[in-house]
Amino acid sequence: MEILKNFSKLVIRNMVIYSKYIEKLLLASSKNPYIKKFSYKDSKGFHELGLMGKGILLNQDLKPWRYNRHFFSQAILSPKFANEALHLINKLFNELEGYWDKLYLKEGR
Known part of the structure; x- marks a missing residue:
């Protein structure tokens, strides 16, 4: 507790x-x-x-x-880390956006 x-x-x-x-x-x-x-x-x-x-x-x-x-x-704080982090965040966001689009299209039927 x-x-x-x-x-x-x-x-x-x-x-x-x-x-x-x-x-x-x-x-x-x-x-x-x-x-x-x-x-x-x-x-x-x-x-x-x-x-x-x-x-x-x-x-x-x-x-x-x-x-x-x-x-x-x-x-x-290294530039390499910042660039890699931004790249991975964008990649994950695009993947998540794809899942949301699929979910939205399923509900729209």
């Missing part, structure tokens, strides 16, 4: 499309409004799942957080 309480706090999700938003997300500031720090009390469910201390968002340990953040910044 504790896990569900913690997950209910993370209901809002934002999709990052523009590079200016990624730069704000990766801003190295203690006053960054885009990164929420979890207290131990709020993160018991994440500890139970083994998620705390890993990655960028749920990592409270400064040394691995800096390493992960640097690695993430280098990978996600």
Whole structure:
């Protein structure tokens, strides 16, 4: 039950499309409004799942957080990644659009 309480706090999700938003997300500031720090009390469910201390968002340990953040910044902000991501997003969107068209044509009969 504790896990569900913690997950209910993370209901809002934002999709990052523009590079200016990624730069704000990766801003190295203690006053960054885009990164929420979890207290131990709020993160018991994440500890139970083994998620705390890993990655960028749920990592409270400064040394691995800096390493992960640097690695993430280098990978996600590279032009090659951006071009490949745009290509794959367009491909998936076109595929999804085809499914919607087929569904619409079936219902129109």
